[in-house]
Amino acid sequence: MNDVQQLGEMLRHYAESEAHKKQLFTTQSDEWATRIGALFDQIEQWLEPVKAPNLLEVSREAYVASGPSVPVETSTFKTEKLSIVIAGKPVEFVPDVMGSGGQISLAVMGLTAARYGSISLVGLADGAWQWRKTNGLKDPDTFAFDANFLAQQLQSLIPRDRS
Numbered sequence: 683m684n685d686v687q688q689l690g691e692m693l694r695h696y697a698e699s700e701a702h703k704k705q706l707f708t709t710q711s712d713e714w715a716t717r718i719g720a721l722f723d724q725i726e727q728w729l730e731p732v733k734a735p736n737l738l739e740v741s742r743e744a745y746v747a748s749g750p751s752v753p754v755e756t757s758t759f760k761t762e763k764l765s766i767v768i769a770g771k772p773v774e775f776v777p778d779v780m781g782s783g784g785q786i787s788l789a790v791m792g793l794t795a796a797r798y799g800s801i802s803l804v805g806l807a808d809g810a811w812q813w814r815k816t817n818g819l820k821d822p823d824t825f826a827f828d829a830n831f832l833a834q835q836l837q838s839l840i841p842r843d844r845s
Contacts, residue, residue: 710784715761717786717805718777722764725775728829729766738836739767749779766792771839775803787814793835803827 683691726740733740745763748754757779764775773792780786786805790813793801799817806812811827813835825831 711758711780714759714777714780714784714786717809718761718788721788721803721805721811722762722775725764725766725832728832737769741765741767745777747777747779752779766836768836769840773836773839778802793838 722742726742729738729740732738742762742764745761746754746757747759747761748757752759759777759779761777763777766773766775771792773790776789776791778787778789788803790801790803799815802814802816804812804814813825813827813831814822815824816822
């Protein structure tokens with residue numbers, strides 16, 4: 683094989699690998715969006731029995747996930763964000779850009795994680811979701827995410843009568 687043929691062969695392999703990466707990315711993106719939609723359906727179902735105007739409201743809106751390496755102008759991560767307003771306080775579930783291997787995480791805003799911490803929901807390989815509370819450099823605190831756990835977190839936002 684001469685050098686020109688070898689160059690052609692190398693380019694063909696490259697094209698195949700890029701096409702493969704794009705296909706894998708598309709498949710993972712679709713699964714990412716589907717899992718986020720299913721999570722939001724589940725949260726809405728959990729909260730349906732206690733929804734009340736001006737006390738607990740749940741809404742969804744279109745959202746394009748973006749990040750430092752994926753600017754919003756070019757992001758292909760079209761999904762939704764979920765907002766809960768409880769006793770006048772907003773809590774938002776905002777998807778992060780899909781991570782490697784189709785990793786899913788959502789920033790949870792409106793609930794404090796001590797002073798400088800953050801809270802996120804991480805999609806696990808088995809389909810479950812994990813509540814992850816990160817504060818500084820120590821390992822994150824993790825909890826299984828279910829209806830009762832969400833209810834406990836939301837309870838902390840209801841003002842207590844101090845009388």
